[in-house]
Amino acid sequence: LEHLNLVLRAIRNVNQLIVREKDRDRLLKSVCENLTETHGYYNAWCALLDKSEGLIATAESGLDKDFLPVVERLKRGELTSCCQKALTQSGVVVTEDPSSTCADCPLAHKYHGRSAVTMRLEHGRKVYGLLSVSVLTHLATDEEEHSLLKEVAGDIAFALHNLELEEKRKRAETALRESKEFSDSLIASMQDGLSVLDLNDVHVDVNPALCKMTGFSRKELIGxxxxxxxxxxxxxxxxxxxxxxxxxxxxxxxxxxxxxxxxERFPVIVSPSWVKDEQGNVVSYFATVKDITERKQMEEQLIVTDRLASIGELASGIAHELNNPLTGVIGFAQLLLDRDVPDDVREDLKTIYSEAQRTAQVVKGLLTFAREHTPVKQLVNINSIIEKVLELRAYEQKVSNI
Incomplete structure (x- = not known):
């Protein structure tokens, strides 16, 4: 009766630990110490294993350095016969005289006059590992003792299950936070504007690019x-x-x-879409906004360039058409000037020849304007260039009184 009271006290202490302790390794160590400090058990140890029976963690009390060889065997995946048997059944495994029946066990010499009781730590069909205690031989086969030990093992497994859930929750929260931070960073770094609207078309979020684009602050847009x-x-x-x-x-x-x-008004391309929940219901809208001011300016420049190209082609065609009759006019005027003609006719011929030459220069200028020239760096006479420009713009200057 006294021993059972000690075990019950150990169970109560274990339950308190489960509520208080949130660190797995400290929990296992404290459980083992509670089981031995009540003097209910001479030593206690537990091992957590993964699905392939690989070692995850261990804890002990009452064994000290004698437990190290067991840890090494567990690391190599070498389980003793009692451990192997305990992992395959839900009940307790009693080894009445380990010193004589378990010669391969590194702890066999620690069990003189005592027995080992081993059971698996199981909750919700998941096996977390093993719990083993050393107890007097006459108590090792007691059914009530087994029931209490199974309760302890179940409580430990339940605590490990809760810690596992808590760890998953923390990982999920971390993943969610990192995902949100990434999406926030992605949205903030977008070159295009972004707005998120609720079902009433009210702004619930905007990115810095939209604020910069429109000049309105986030505070002026949200809500x-x-x-x-x-x-x-x-x-x-x-x-x-x-x-x-x-x-x-x-x-x-x-x-x-x-x-x-x-x-100021400015042109944009707006690309709207919606966000739906798992049932297919629309829960919000979002839209990207791209400022196309520069694109519009480039389009206008292209239109002007195309017009200039068309004018150039037209000017080139006109120049070629004028060159042929001009050549005839200049040639025949020259021939007539070389003849003996009256002075009044000679003056008229000089005027014809001079104006035809001037027209030929204008046509030459048009051809120069219309032709594509490969840029070449060379020394030039700046005065000559200025004179040619003035000749090309002579008519415009004349009608503008310049």
Missing amino acids: VGPPHPYWPPEKYEEIEKTFEKTLKGEFGGLELTFMRKNG
Whole structure:
């Protein structure tokens, strides 16, 4: 009776440890010490094993250095016969005289006049490892003793199960936190704007790029519904109709005009979408916003470039068409000047020849303008270049009184 009271006290202490201790290794060590300090058992040890019976952790009390050879065997996956038997059944395994029946056990010499009781630590069909205690031989076969020991083993396994759940919860929280930190960092580093809206189209989140793009701070946007601050008043109706298509699931790049805080309008491409839960219900909307101001400017420059190219081709064609008759005019004017003609006619011929030459220079300038020239670095006479430019712009200067 006295021994059973000591065991019950050990059980009570173990239960208190389970509630208080959250560190696995300290829990196992404290359990073993409680089982021996009550004087109910001479020594106690436990070992945690994985599914392939690989050693995870050990703890002991009352054995000290004598337990080290057991640890080494467990590390090598060499289980004694009592351990192997305990792992295959849910009941206790009693070794009445280990010193004579378990010659291969490193602890056999510690059990003179005593027996070993070994059982597995099991909860919810999962085996966590083994618990073994040393007890007087006449108590080793006592059914009530076995029942109490199984209760201790069950409590230890339950505690290990709780610690395992807690560890999984912490890992899940860590993974969730890291995932959120990563997504927040990803959103914050986006070059395009991003807005997240609830089902009432109220901003619940925006990234720095959208704030920088529009000039509105996060505080000025969060909690604000339509019309949003960056919608130009004259575009309210157009934008609302466009976003109504999103509610119907019609997604794609939408070219719209937004407004900066200073009132400046700028073109954007908005790509909206929605977020659904596991049941397929829409829970929120989000949209990326890309400022296409530079792209629009480049498109306008390309249009101007294309027009200039067309003008160049036209000018080249006109110049070639004019060159042929001009050559004839200049040639025949030269021939007539070489003849003996009246002075008044000669003056007219000189005018014809001079104006034809001037026209030929204009045509030459047009051809120079229209042709592609490979850039070449060379020494030039800057005065000559200025004179040619002035000749090319002579008509414009004349009509502009320059």
